Each structure stands twice: as C-alpha cells, then as structure tokens.
Amino acid sequence: MKIALNHKSPIPLHIQAEELLRKMIKDPQFQNGKLLPNEVDLANQLAISRTTLRQALNKLVYEGLLIRKKGVGTKVADAMISSKSVNWLSFSQEMKARGIPIRNFELHVSWIYPEEVIANFFNIKTDQKILKLERLRGRPEGPFVYFVSYFHPRTGLTGEEDFKRPLYDILEKDHNIITELSKEEISAKGADKFIAAKLETEPGSPILFRKRFVYDQAERPVEYNLGYYKADSFVYSVESRRS
Amino acid sequence: MKIALNHKSPIPLHIQAEELLRKMIKDPQFQNGKLLPNEVDLANQLAISRTTLRQALNKLVYEGLLIRKKGVGTKVADAMISSKSVNWLSFSQEMKARGIPIRNFELHVSWIYPEEVIANFFNIKTDQKILKLERLRGRPEGPFVYFVSYFHPRTGLTGEEDFKRPLYDILEKDHNIITELSKEEISAKGADKFIAAKLETEPGSPILFRKRFVYDQAERPVEYNLGYYKADSFVYSVESRRS
C-alpha cells in the first residue's frame, strides 16, 4: 500500500488522508479487530500533523467505519466491508443514530405479547413476551417527525440495558449479535388516532410507513420494526443499478 | 439566550458549544436562512478557540443541521430528513412491469415545455419541448391505483413510436439507449385535486409519491418520472445487506 500523501496536490491533505484510510479499512490486514497504527505514528508516516489526521479519522468514526477507544487504539468497525459499502452505510448510520442523545425524543420500554406476524418472524409463540421499544423523534429545532417501534425477542435484548448507548452497539458488544441484512417495505398510509396524536397531526393525514425486518449473519431474525414518518419531512432515497 | 460556557465544568467545551448551537438552531432569530455569528466572533464570545468551536460546528454540519459556505457564513439548514439505501431488484422488475399489457389503463402522449427541474436534469433550456407520457393504471377487476408521468428529451423518444410495446424495449431496440442507473426519492404526500380525480379519491388522502431519475450507461439523463401510488395498494420493497 502506498503510504504517502501528495503535499503539492490541490486536494486537501485531510481529504487525501481520508481516502487512504478508506483503503486501509478494506485491507485484510486491519480486518479482524486488529488496530490501526496509532495516531502519532501514522501522522508522522504521512508527514502531516496529528490534527489533520484526526480530521480524517473523525469523519470515518462518525460514519461508523472506525471505532476509537481512549488508551487502546482505533480499529475497523466491522469485519467485512467491501466495495459496496454505500449500501451498508445508511443502514449502520440509522443504527447508530438510534442511540444518539438528541433533545426531542422519548424512549419507552415495555414487555408485550407479540402479534402473530411478529411471533412468526421470530419463530416464537404468541404467549412468549418480547421487548418493545418506542421512540418519538424530531429535529432539535422542529416538531416531532417520526415514531418508531422496535421489537426484540428474549434472545436479544434483556430490557435491563442502559439505552443511553446506541442500540446497535448494545446488540453487538453485549450480546454479540451482528446485524447483517435488512428487508424493508415502504408504503403510504393515513395516520390512525394513535400516530396522529404522537406526531401532532390529524388522523388520516399522509404518513410514510416503513416495516423493517433485520437479520443477523446467520439470517436469524434479530429485530422487527415499524416506522411512521410524517409526510413532507422525510424522503427515502434509493439508488439502483443494473448489475 | 445564555451565551456563555462553563470552563470549570468537566463537560468538554466542544460538547457544551454543540449543545448551545443546537439551541441557537431552534431560535427563530436564525431561522429563515439568516446567518449565525461568524466563527471568530462566536469563539471570542464563548471564550473558546476557533478550533474548538469548529469541532462543535462540524458535527452539526455533518448531521445536516447547519450549512457552511466559504466566504459567506453559516446558516441553519431547512428541515428535511433523508436516508439512502440501495437495491437492484425492484428497478429491473418495474422496468419490465412498465410494458406489461394490463387492461385498465390510459396512455396520453404530449409535447410540453419542461419545468426548470426537468430542464436542468436533461441539461436543456425550458423553451425546448420534451415528450410527456401519462399513464393511469389499475388491476383489471379493480379501481385505478397509480398514475405516472414519464418525461423524455428529444434525444430519446420521438413521440411517433408505437407505444403498444414496452417503453423500455423501444428505448433499447429503436434508440439504442440502455438504461443503467436509477435514482429515486420516495415520500408520502396528500393527493392534490388533479391526482385525487385521477385516482378517484379525496384530495388530501395519502399517496406514495416517487420521483425517479433514470440514466444510461454513460450516466447521461434518459428519463425523469413521477409516480403517484394510492395508499394501501402499493408497497416498495428494499433489501440491503452489509457488503
């Protein structure tokens, strides 16, 4: 791997460093939780300041590609990222976003008897309680714009978790569950009374509705969730290419 | 608004600054595209260095809450949440589906002057006419469930085509245009009068709205289209996988 930057190039050094880091992430050498070179050494090797290096690192950490730990080091977040990382990005970002302590939100945890659809998905019976997390969200400056319910079977979360941390993080670190696949169904519907009240709108007003099935690496069901997004405040972007 | 930070607090200054900025964002004072105080002044006012301030600003910029422009300033972004994902299946499926000869449908062909968005996409001027195809569709036994407008520039279809054949087929065989990439934006909205009339429903009733940009292999714009799907009659499926 070329481990040098072009200081003459009009492309900013932190951008070049970012690109290089993205390549390093793909390198098998840094895959299985192995640590990247420490910041000071790497900065020296690239002949840039630590500040500039951190500018690049921060971006990838924010995207969830790298994980830093004070006193330990920086490692690649997940074991297998390849060329189509765009695909996963949004998914993990949303995963990550779930735990971000944003002002306008409520989190409600409860144990419920699952509906048949959910019980079927988790391969359990309807008399086995599962965990339900409900969260109402909005932009810091605005009104609430979406409401999501997450459902988890007993094999996943225990309900005792400290939900200050990202859900995704809890699943991965505490329960060793790596989410891998997501199947979503997107549709429009009119708000029912419950949702209308939550999102402070009229019953019948247009809602973007999303059903999501999440599986782990062995295709075992990990999570089922339902999202209700207020119209005109959410756009779902899809990019598809003929392969 | 309290415009000071606690330098004694164990909470890092850039976190405190971030919190303060989130409050500022909510303030009507900075709403309609009005600029925030410039970085140097703000940093002085908060008695922190510009670097530390920028650490906080960067986070909000990354979250899409703030927009910075070199030489101009920093302003609060308009409220709009977006998410990205990828899928292949639905694209080719719908391509194919377009041409299926279903009973209940209407096809309307006309030449129109494009709106600015469309002209921009096709890289033409608004005084150059383009082809517009409108189609209303439903199941043979049921009501109409969706309405789509397809827009094509003069470099594509001529309007003389026999639209009995699949659109997709005509493009490929007669004009040698191979569609390759599609970018879509999916959202929910209330039906306006026109759409409500077409789909035989009430104005304001929930509609799944899809905007689609289609490109060929050289990433040249090929088609722009708008789809209106009656709620509860259409589900959009997306499957995303970690690499």
Add this chain to the structure above:
DNA sequence: TAAAACATTATGTTTGTACATATGTATGAA
C-alpha cells in the same frame, strides 16, 4: 497471592497561529 500503586500508551481536549480561498462589495477606469 492478590490488592494497591505506578508507569505506559493512545486517544481526548484545547489553544494559538498562519495562510489559503471563495464570495460579496465598493471603487474606478474604459
């Protein structure tokens, strides 16, 4: 032997400084 104290390592926080570059505005000549 196990707990406590210390040392090492790597990231986290913060400052000050300097120059580059894009944008908008005021100035002045053709």
Add this chain to the structure above:
DNA sequence: TTCATACATATGTACAAACATAATGTTTTA
C-alpha cells in the same frame, strides 16, 4: 453603464504544542 480590480469578510486548511484521561500492563506491597 459596464467591466475589471481591489479590498473586506468568512470559512477552509494546516501546523505545533501541551496537558487530560481512560485502558492496560507492570511492579510493589500487604
């Protein structure tokens, strides 16, 4: 009037340096 120039303004990039703090490893001590 119009175009080019110069200047002011605000963000963008980059460096060096210092100290704080968390995790881990190592040594000392009870």
